Amino acid sequence: MKSEILAYNPAQEVDMAKQEKGRIPTYLSSEELALLFSGMPASDYYIRNKCMLMLMGLAGLRVVEVHNLNISDIIRNQEDPGIEVTGKGNKARYIPLPVPLYEMLLDYERIYRPIPKPNHSNAFFLSKRGVRISRRRIQEVTENAFDFLKQQPGYQYLEQKKLTAHKLRHTFGTGMVRDGTDLVTIQQLMGHTNLNTTQIYTHVSNEQKQKAMRNKDVSRFFSD
Template sequence: MHDKDRNALDLFIDYQRAQNLAATTIRNRRSILTTFARRTGGLVDTDVFTLRRYIGRDDDVSPGTRRTERGALIAFYTFLHDEGLRADNPTTKLPVVRVPKGLPRPFTPEQIDAMLNSGAYAKTRAMILLGYYQGFRVSSIARVRGEDIDLAARTISTTVKGGKVRLLPLHDVIAELSKSMPPHGYWFPARDGSAGHVRPSSVTDLITKAKLRAGILDPRLTPHSLRHAFGTDLVEQGVDIRVVQELLVHEHLSTTQIYTQVSDRRKQDGIRTLAPREVPARSGRAAAKIAA
């Protein structure tokens, strides 16, 4: 990467940190921009045609990935334009990426049991339980601390997207789990001995290994599928979807609907709530004419 591009990227990272954006967001955007610069030969001085060609490349890229890349590029070039580091903003003419509505991809209860009994170590099992019983993302799992648990109030504190801290109900399974976990500090400390927690990518790797050991080979099922299972099973048990939205800490109900699969049984139960009514065997027109 050229010095000019590297300096601009460093300034953009400083700007995002000043915005208090999540470290995961900053890291992902940096990766996207670095890859773009490497593949196209430049970053700051690119044009809209190069941007369109890159986002629309025939490289087996999913629509969701294209949309994420577009968002990172828009944020970067808007920053350059606003800061006077570039006279124009080439992303203003980028087309919207059409993404099909997502479908939930939850683990089944049997698959979750299989992962827990796959020979996974205690910390990996704890990660799986947090993903399912609290609906946590891998980033939230990675940073759980003993201080986040309040057994008296039955709550757990977590930091969600955007750096927001939320207080959520504590599931009984996690309350019991907490008794065997460190009461202070991170439950999953960094492996290098530093004061921080493990990387979210490490959580992903550990749960994925448990999944594979359990013989679950479906590539659509990821550690995030534990969160999908959390939402789906709550709906299956009759929990109001607005409550599920709050537990998943979603700003929009439409997002929650992506996470919640409705079973055939629930659909059947739902349609049967419409009460039957008596339908006449005949039209009755002939009798009406005779009476007239």
């Protein structure tokens, strides 16, 4: 990149071997995430782009996993809708999907997916040329959505955050922990080999600390 040979860093989405102690991953609040999805720029590829961002933010997919998603990976079971994702080490994992997201994927496939070129017929997300969408394009779509979010009244503080496509995955992991999902389940959903990687999402915000301490009844310790 420094030599201007590459347009992006191919190692950007690679997890570090060791996590820095005390490092809190950057993530979006549920309100920020909702505004990100609802305020995505209008285009001919609005549904495709929204599906891609939602798979990262609501199902924890990596950019490369969105890129690699195939038509054959869609689990077409009305009682248990979901997808099969091929992650690191070529390991496959099953991810059940919220019904509205699953139905949006089917709408994209049925109505908005371009006609694929012969060698790309199984690729789920396609570019306007009918070829598998590139990882860089997925990142650009996400960056454009973040730029729109940062421009909204009251959200300018997000300029101070380094927001990338991978941060949507962090947002998913953090949200699952806060919803009370156990770490082993989150590990399986996110495709982490090591549970230590999943534990970075157990960080606690100042708001959570305040709620826990302000609601604590200590009056009996101060009675005369």
